Amino acid sequence: MSNIISIKNILFGYQEDKDIFKDFSIEIPGGVTTFIGQNGTGKSTLMLLAAGRLLPENGQVKILDRDTKNITDEEELNRLASVIYQNMEFDTEETIGNLLKIVYQNGHHSDSVDDKLIxxxxxxxxxxxxxxxxTNAASKGEMQRVIIAFSLLYGSPIILMDEPVFALENDQKDRVFKYITSYAHKFNRHIIYSIHDIDISKKFCDNVVLFFKDGSAKVGPKEEILTREMLEEAYQVPMHLLHEREKLNRKTLLNRDKMETGLTGKVID
Known part of the structure; x- marks a missing residue:
């Protein structure tokens, strides 16, 4: 499958964390792709760069052959790629049921609007x-499921999800990702998600971007990337300890204060 996002020779760093990415290049293929790797390797930052929500100091990022530096209109950017951030929260006067309909009617499925997909x-x-x-009456896990629903109903060509299910139970995670994968293939949408759960990645993706502590990343089909040798190199622990690390990462996410996102926020992950 052809590449949907092209990142070439970028330089990016926050003021106190220069060179998170230095002369970094990667091509992200279409389909369902997962970002995995240790905390602090830049998964969330690269997701925002890939979505055009952050711009590199040098180098080039293209979304569906459009240079993100040339996209100045937020709605135009949303029409190419939408983003689910970690810990999204917002208040509205509308009910969740009405919001689902509004999002659907104003999204990319609007040429064939009916209630079946909703x-x-x-x-x-x-x-x-x-x-x-x-929305202000919803629990954290409930709100995560609402926001995933919004993203699927809006239906941008590319949907990026940063830790979208960390507050869900395991059976819910499997059900949600099984549906997300089938949705992507059915509607020809491209979905990129970051997650700490390697088992989820093994079951529900076409491709993997694996991040390493030295600032590099490897991309390819999951059968090539999610090998014991490569995972142990990236996580720097034996394979049997990875699940314990995943449990700790989930606990950290559940207890983390609301993160700053947006153009001035510092989100490395």
Whole structure:
């Protein structure tokens, strides 16, 4: 499958963390791609660069052959790629049920709007009892499922998700990612997600971008990247200890204060 995002020779760093990426290049293929690697290797930062929400100091980022430096309109950018950030929260006067309809009607599925996709996603995301709530009354896990539903109903050609299910239980994670994968293939959407759960990546992706502590990354089909040797090199621990590390990472995410995102925020991961 052809590449959907091209990143060439970029330089990027926050003021106190210069050179998170230095002369960094990568081509991200279409389909469902997962970002994995240790904390501090730049997964979240690269996701924001790949989505055009951050711009490199030098080098070039292209989304579907469009240079992100030339996209100045936010709506135009959303029409290419939408982003789910970690710990997204917002208040509205509308109920969740009405918001789902509004997002769907204004998104990329609007040429064939009906209630079937909404009903399908509500069922998969277990939102039947959430439709009359406002967003400020939703739990963290409930809100994560709502935001995933928004992203799928809006249906940008590329959807980027930064740790979208860390507050969900394991059976919910599997159900959500199984649906996300089938949705991407059915509607010809490209989904990129970061996650600490290697088992989820093994089951629900086409391609992997594996980040290393030295600032490099390797990309390829999951069968080539998710090998014992490569994972142990990236995580710098024996394979049998990786699941313990994943549990600690999930606990850290659940207890983390709301992160700053946006153009001036510092989000490395």
């Amino acid at each position: 009903s399908e996603i509500v069922e998969v995301m277990e939102l039947q009892n959430s439709l009359e709530k406002k």
